[in-house]
Amino acid sequence: MNRRAFLASLGAAGLAYAGYRLWPDQGIINPCISGLPDTLAQHPLMQQIWEGIDPEQVWDSHVHIVGTGDSDSGIWFNPNMDSWLHPSLKIQKKFYENGACAEPSEIDHSTISRMLTLSKEMPTGYKSLLFAFDWFHDEQGIARKENSIFHIPNQYAAEIAIAHSQYFEWVASIHPYRKDAVDALVEAHARGARAVKWLPPGMGIDPASPKCDAFYRKAADLNIPIITHTGKESAVQGGDQNHGNPLRLRRAFDHGVKVIMAHCASDGDDEDFDDGNKRISSLALFTRLMDTPDYEAFAYGEISALTLVNHAWAIKPILERTDWHHRLINGSDYPLPAIMPLINTRQLYQMGLLESEHLPFLQALKTYNPLMFDFAVKRLLQFNGNHFSQQVFETRRFFERNLVA
Ligand SMILES: [Zn+2]
Numbered sequence: 001m002n003r004r005a006f007l008a009s010l011g012a013a014g015l016a017y018a019g020y021r022l023w024p025d026q027g028i029i030n031p032c033i034s035g036l037p038d039t040l041a042q043h044p045l046m047q048q049i050w051e052g053i054d055p056e057q058v059w060d061s062h063v064h065i066v067g068t069g070d071s072d073s074g075i076w077f078n079p080n081m082d083s084w085l086h087p088s089l090k091i092q093k094k095f096y097e098n099g100a101c102a103e104p105s106e107i108d109h110s111t112i113s114r115m116l117t118l119s120k121e122m123p124t125g126y127k128s129l130l131f132a133f134d135w136f137h138d139e140q141g142i143a144r145k146e147n148s149i150f151h152i153p154n155q156y157a158a159e160i161a162i163a164h165s166q167y168f169e170w171v172a173s174i175h176p177y178r179k180d181a182v183d184a185l186v187e188a189h190a191r192g193a194r195a196v197k198w199l200p201p202g203m204g205i206d207p208a209s210p211k212c213d214a215f216y217r218k219a220a221d222l223n224i225p226i227i228t229h230t231g232k233e234s235a236v237q238g239g240d241q242n243h244g245n246p247l248r249l250r251r252a253f254d255h256g257v258k259v260i261m262a263h264c265a266s267d268g269d270d271e272d273f274d275d276g277n278k279r280i281s282s283l284a285l286f287t288r289l290m291d292t293p294d295y296e297a298f299a300y301g302e303i304s305a306l307t308l309v310n311h312a313w314a315i316k317p318i319l320e321r322t323d324w325h326h327r328l329i330n331g332s333d334y335p336l337p338a339i340m341p342l343i344n345t346r347q348l349y350q351m352g353l354l355e356s357e358h359l360p361f362l363q364a365l366k367t368y369n370p371l372m373f374d375f376a377v378k379r380l381l382q383f384n385g386n387h388f389s390q391q392v393f394e395t396r397r398f399f400e401r402n403l404v405a
Pocket residue numbers: 062064333
């Protein structure tokens with residue numbers, strides 16, 4: 001294992017450190033500055049990134065709530081994340097808190113107020129889909145706190161979204177093995193959840209298990225999409241990485257469920273069940289699903305984290321598939337874009353995906369508003385004349401349509 005692979009094995013903290021060592025000028029600590037200066041707000045590139053886009057249609061489909069439960073939110077973090085016995089977990093938590101601009105005295109509230117500040121600087125109509133996050137559950141469908149890394153209750157995500165409905169929508173998280181999974185799905189749908197979020201390796205979900213069938217039937221019935229992690233998982237450690245294999249989602253597609261495959265499986269490799277379980281890139285397996293004619297109406301790719309240092313290699317092959325663009329959905333994976341070393345505009349420039357004149361604008365924007373920064377990077381990416389079309393960002397229609405059964 002080389003040094004970079006070793007650091008990557010430490011998760012987001014290791015990646016941040018690797019990114020910092022390679023490009024120290026990109027900074028390591030989010031300075032958490034507020035108030036976009038006119039030089040950025042009026043910048044010609046600012047006009048360029050919003051040109052032809054209807055902000056009322058721009059919903060960021062992948063946004064994490066960061067907190068520790070120091071309010072009555074019900075948020076829970078594994079205590080290992082606060083222990084130097086688990087240094088990579090502890091450092092990782094620090095990076096998340098810094099990215100989200102958490103104030104130590106009131107972490108839950110300060111991270112939400114930071115998101116509100118950032119959202120208010122976005123053009124009117126722009127919204128973020130806030131994720132709840134369910135417990136790890138065992139094979140019997142029992143919640144296992146000790147195996148969970150964190151927990152964000154559905155109730156809390158819903159409350160925040162309802163309290164600030166001009167900026168937020170919410171996404172429920174429901175483990176499909178739960179005894180009450182179907183009832184919880186019906187309830188979340190009735191309360192306006194726009195989708196369901198799964199992190200199969202971190203939550204103990206095998207999407208190919210028959211134990212998901214009742215959940216799939218109800219999700220198809222309600223026409224509510226599942227946003228699920230695909231490919232290698234670095235941000236949340238533990239669990240069975242095989243559960244992120246995109247091919248395991250065939251079971252959901254066969255039930256007629258719309259699935260948004262987060263990150264387009266752009267990191268890691270997985271077993272190819274169609275070819276003697278040979279390991280090939282997870283992206284190649286994602287590609288096979290996207291290219292399966294029967295799945296055309298169900299398989300969607302989501303481009304959050306694609307610009308991260310360990311995913312960026314996948315940008316070109318995805319940009320070139322313009323025939324997929326109507327099935328690609330933008331998400332930021334906030335607070336990841338706010339963790340300074342994780343997205344590196346210089347790397348993207350060196351790959352021929354950004355122009356040199358984009359860099360000072362993007363670098364400045366990153367310190368003020370990571371949501372705007374993430375949007376700007378993806379709008380400016382270009383290769384061989386291909387860029388992410390406006391429909392990749394105007395995702396509201398997709399989520400609204402899915403509320404109508
Ligand atoms: Zn995420």
